[in-house]
Amino acid sequence: MLSIHNVSKQFGGITAIKDVSFEMEKGEIVGLVGPNGAGKSTLLNIVSGVYLPSSGTVIFGGEDITYLKPNKVCKLGIAKTFQLVQSFPQLTAIQNVTVGALFGNSEKISMKEAEGKAEEKLEYVGYPRDKINYPVKNLNVVELKRIQLARALATDPKLILLDEVTTGLNPKESNTAISLIQKIRESGITILMVEHVMRIIMNVSDRVVVLHHGKKIAEGTPEAITKDEKVISSYLGEKTYM
Numbered sequence: 001m002l003s004i005h006n007v008s009k010q011f012g013g014i015t016a017i018k019d020v021s022f023e024m025e026k027g028e029i030v031g032l033v034g035p036n037g038a039g040k041s042t043l044l045n046i047v048s049g050v051y052l053p054s055s056g057t058v059i060f061g062g063e064d065i066t067y068l069k070p071n072k073v074c075k076l077g078i079a080k081t082f083q084l085v086q087s088f089p090q091l092t093a094i095q096n097v098t099v100g101a102l103f104g105n106s107e108k109i110s111m112k113e114a115e116g117k118a119e120e121k122l123e124y125v126g127y128p129r130d131k132i133n134y135p136v137k138n139l140n141v142v143e144l145k146r147i148q149l150a151r152a153l154a155t156d157p158k159l160i161l162l163d164e165v166t167t168g169l170n171p172k173e174s175n176t177a178i179s180l181i182q183k184i185r186e187s188g189i190t191i192l193m194v195e196h197v198m199r200i201i202m203n204v205s206d207r208v209v210v211l212h213h214g215k216k217i218a219e220g221t222p223e224a225i226t227k228d229e230k231v232i233s234s235y236l237g238e239k240t241y242m
């Protein structure tokens, strides 16, 4: 479904991503992990068309999407949440999600249909019903993350890119998040997720890709990754909350 071939990204003198390649099959959940600054968000931004890579190619469903703009990538069926919440602050929760429903991968729909879909997706991600008309600037981080997820789902993606959607959750909320991620996959959506909480990665990923200083240092099942010497010394060794 997705092939990333030798992708590199320079920001001025900084090499954020260096020759990264991996593949994803339809229906998989792949976890992307690594220390802060490893290049995880940059890679998701390249796949979704937010950044152009300095070199390399991204193929989605057989089509070269390397140089497509984000709106085109979205129409092809890739949705992404942002690590930093970038919703429209003056709009209400439901309006934010309606934007996703109107501009996504699906057929053209009316405003009324889009609102109905937005409401359905907000409920699906566990967003409180009594807050759907709140301006998003009044919401907390957890609520904003839910809105982002609902907005991404409202575009009817085939592949969803999740950038730390579970950051800031308490253990009980994390469990709910794990079930939700599994439910999204069961609905037929393929998932590439950046996540810091190893318990979540271990619970939901079929495969894990580890980045360090922009390079892929390991790839494998969650079990194999936790035993990998390179991964332990560069990343897992510093973790205290496994």
Ligand SMILES: Nc1ncnc2c1ncn2[C@@H]1O[C@H](COP(=O)(O)OP(=O)(O)O)[C@@H](O)[C@H]1O
Residues within 6 Å of the ligand: 011, 014, 015, 016, 034, 035, 036, 037, 038, 039, 040, 041, 042, 043
């Ligand atoms: N827009 C940008 N301009 C300049 N440098 C950037 C930009 N985005 C990311 N970087 C740099 O690229 C590297 C990787 O960042 P990032 O992809 O955000 O890492 P991660 O998500 O793994 O924490 C970091 O050194 C970061 O400072």
Ligand SMILES: [Mg+2]
Residues within 6 Å of the ligand: 040, 041, 042, 083
């Ligand atoms: Mg990041």
